[in-house]
Amino acid sequence: MTATQTATQTVEIKGSPARGAEPVAAAAPFVGRAMPRVEDAALLTGVARYADDLPVKPGTLHAAILRSPHAHADLLGIDTAAALAVPGVAAVVTGEDAKRHASAFLVGIRAPMEHWCLAIDRVRHVGEPVAVVLADSRYLAEDALDRIEVRYRPLPPVTSIAQALEEGSEPLHPAVGSNLVNSRSFRYGDPEAAFARAARTVSVEVEYPRNSCTPMECFVVLADYDAAEDSYEVLSNFSGPFAVHPVMARALNVPGSRLRLKTPPHSGGSFGNKQAVFPYVVLMGLCARVAGRPVKWVEDRLEHLMAATSATARRMRIDAAVEPDGRVLALRMEQTEDCGAYLRAPEPASLYRNHGNLTGAYDIPNLALTNRIVVTNKTPTGLNRGFGGGQLYYGLERLMNRVAAELGLDPLDVIRRNLVAADAMPYRTASGGTLDSGDYRATLEQAVREGALDALMARRDALRAEGRLYGIGYAAVVEPSISNMGYITTVLTAEERRKAGPKNGAQATASVAVDPTGGVSVTVASAPQGQGHRTVLAQVVADVFGLRFEDIRVNTDLDTGKDAWSIASGNYSSRFAGAVAGAAQVAATRLRGRMAALVAAQLNCRADDVRFAGGKVFSDANPDNGLSFSRVAAAGHWSPGTLPDGQEAALRETAFWTPEPLKAPTDGDHINSSACYGFIFDFCGVEIDRTTGALRIDRYVTMHDAGRLLNPLLVEGQILGGFAHAVGTALYEEYAYGDDGRFLSGTFADYLVPTACEVPVPVILHRESPSPVTPLGAKGVGEGNCMSTPVCLANAVADALAGFSVDEPPSLPITPAKLAALIHPPEPPRPAPAAGMNEIPPPAAVKGGRGLTGEGSREVPATPEQVWAILLDPKELAALLPGCEALDLVGPNAYRAEVVVGIGPVRGRYTAEVALSDLDPPKALTLTGSGTSALGSGSGTGHVTLERTAGGTRVTYRYSASVGGKVAAVGGRMLDSASRLLIGQFFEKLVARAGGSAASDAHSARPPSLLARLLRILGLNR
Amino acid sequence: MPPLTSPETPPVLAAETRHAVSIVLNGKPRTGHAHPRLLLSDFLRHELGAHGTRVGCEHGVCGACTVRIDGVAARACLTLAVQADGRRIDTVEGLAEANEGRMTALQEAFRRHHALQCGFCTAGILMSLTDYLGRNPKPTEEELRDMLSGHLCRCTGYAGIVRAVMEVTGQTMKEVSHV
């Protein structure tokens, strides 16, 4: 098949998305065309190899990780003996091994915080790795996890930004002394004067939740350690940034040259998340070293959702100094970032990535800013599509919307009035960014026109007239791409930066080689995760050499031991189109120049006049007298002796390209945090169902100026994919935690990734303002909708709820329940409890989301004294506790019980502490229990009162319980009923033991079981 | 589809023993060994080396592991290998094989419409669609989206997938909900 046959063309980049297969002339450049991907054949036929599909070395051990069930606890001891005794288990690795062979990870701020690949003496979030079992199979390794005994002493958990900021909150890192681990203030322009001068101040306060783009493929690490060379070889679907490579090497106590890291040919998505593979690269390297054998680990979905990584949660307050016409003169911003339990590299990047574009697409010259970083007992944060942009623009675009609302202006006019003007480009922002190109106002007007905003407005009017809740929202953002390696150092003071040495730039690298047959290969360190890098690079390089698309072979698997890479390498910060494709063009162009110099004499022309087209190399003046490309390529290999003096053979060229405008932060903390900035303007119409609160995206228009489009088909794919993530963020997805830090979204049935039914198809519009900074004029495009879309939808919700006097729409995700609560009047109060229940004290409140309570009462034909005696007899108690296998007295009225409980898909052995207290014989007592296991923790309190009646005793109980850890994370939906069943069983048995009938719980009278009914029909039972 | 558990009492398999499991994989007889608890997904991938079937959640929600068991789309992660003994299993590798080594019209349409990026969800979606379109050759877009909701794709936003299927079924996708 030739390039001509496979080529397709952009039908239209303005208006409708590209599709269809329109053959075009082979001579047309490939860049800019909607080429289908070279990656697809392998992926569609199943032959593609992801990390988990690659062969392993003989003798490879499989790892399973024991994770903390507690959000915050001292780690008192680990007993691995029973696990080691399980057949097939080769080793169990703990924090002691980490201390022996590894080091703590480097942290990006100056604070005494230690983060290790395995917990050392404290656990700080649910899911933190505590030990690793290495066994002959994953199944066996998981079996042995249950045999590891870990003793914890729970500490008060810190589960919100507000709590982290409280004076008395338990410090996660005692040496730091506070959960506020970093705070910096910045001042640009003259914000005080602007606020004093402005007609009024408009404020907004919002909180952005935790969520994650969760790729479909989880993390995979294959590690091996060579003791003779003291070196590690690791294959993993790590995505970069390779700035983390030195962090990993340091943690393994080796120089970077002794950590050879490879990536597989295919990776199942990342969206930033696979940056967070790096602690496991170190952990599995350590395991391979301890075990003396290669190790393979494949993360499962529960592990991924619970403990891989998360976007930061951010609390944001912004005040704007505004003029009566909506012009914003200054901003005062306070951002407080929740980075989770550890500040893991490259954090606090989420907070600083947008530092140069804090004022978005607006011309706002004055800015006061306070950035705070807190730690909480939650999963450490990291890269996630949109990286800090979703958080920033949620605040900024809500603010612009509020300015309009409070001044009684059209929100679109407020945006128009503040956009950076085209003649101000390149525009230097207050905080030091350089918006490189674009005509934001014209772009907005084009979107309004082509996206038919007037029709949407008419539709809103018509639907509102029918009494329906319909709103229109807008968002204008700049999308930064190709981050400056130095931006993170803005978190340091100028003084600290001077000591640490300058950091800046964003080196991209690409190698282009020609082989003796004229084949061209391209190697890059871009670690693609499904975006189609190989296709785009083939387009770029085929154009440079005038070859066919299929003549270019692109290799994207990376080997840090052999390939060219830099700390800026990897797949992040939308750097591919601008930086990596640009570097490939630079390398190819240089190589072409060398080939031209070699053949110029032969072609009787100057090197400058040598042309490469149609597989031929010829002189501009004499196109018919050319050489074939392969002939020229072969010369460099076969006849180096004929090279002109001082000429190197033209075999291979490696280019390192760094964008010129990326400097280290200035002493005044000005930083151009990215090389280029695209512009996005979105608007949408949403309808909220008055009855259910369900939100429907009726129309979504997204206009992008991402510079030059290298492949419109893939650009469209990036926008559609980013949009789908943003819909999830806005409406469905949240990493939910209980107040006690328990993780509550451990399956895809709990963490709701939108499906084909929830993601509408947006109208995608384009405008191309080439970047003056990048070689091809391209900018990043894949992250923008994660920045613009959540707030655009929230603005539409605010518009739809305009009649309900709510200042802020509900926090993300905007669920039907939250909307319904705003739409509907409050529910009437609960009816008073039934008579006879009042005298029982309510149980101590159980904090957390998976708590449950219940109550009941039963008449038994025994005296209160008899019932009392049953409860206080350990043997009797053991018989009453569901699943109890052993019960030992450990103190007065205190027992240790071995209990096996199964809930939903998980079954676990708990060691439970059970105690009886508040003894008031024979009238009342309190039963408390708490237990932990590999599956998590549980605790509960039950109050029992015994009341003498004519027929015996009325036993009344009220309980509350909570369950955490794996059980809560995966069994959540079954937990309530399962726990009720277990607790019900206890009291049923008590009643039965005391001689009562096995009647059911007072509040959940169940119909007799099918079996019971069957037996009754057959006359086998009464 | 015949029920996976046959009406007569299933044999009791010793948990500690690896049992021979013989299947017809994409038309060819294959035999491997499996402990009773081994998942069909692991059996296909790691025992038989048929890696085309992917695993995204192992709890039945994402659909990545979907294969056809005796023709019917099923989650390989919710099926035990021993349950598949004696059955016909079709996986993504078999689609082109059964089409004289060329990609099927559906696969070609996926490629043209950029219906995949990382491709991790693709095998499962193709297997579900192959079964589904056999039973419902011209689904409405709504029916199609409903069926696709049994699969999670994190990359594409589903638009390319819907477009590809509408095209192979001779239809076009609704581009925008109104106007």
Ligand code: FES
């Ligand atoms: S892996 Fe089977 S449904 Fe997700």
Ligand code: FES
């Ligand atoms: S293509 Fe990546 S998950 Fe669907």
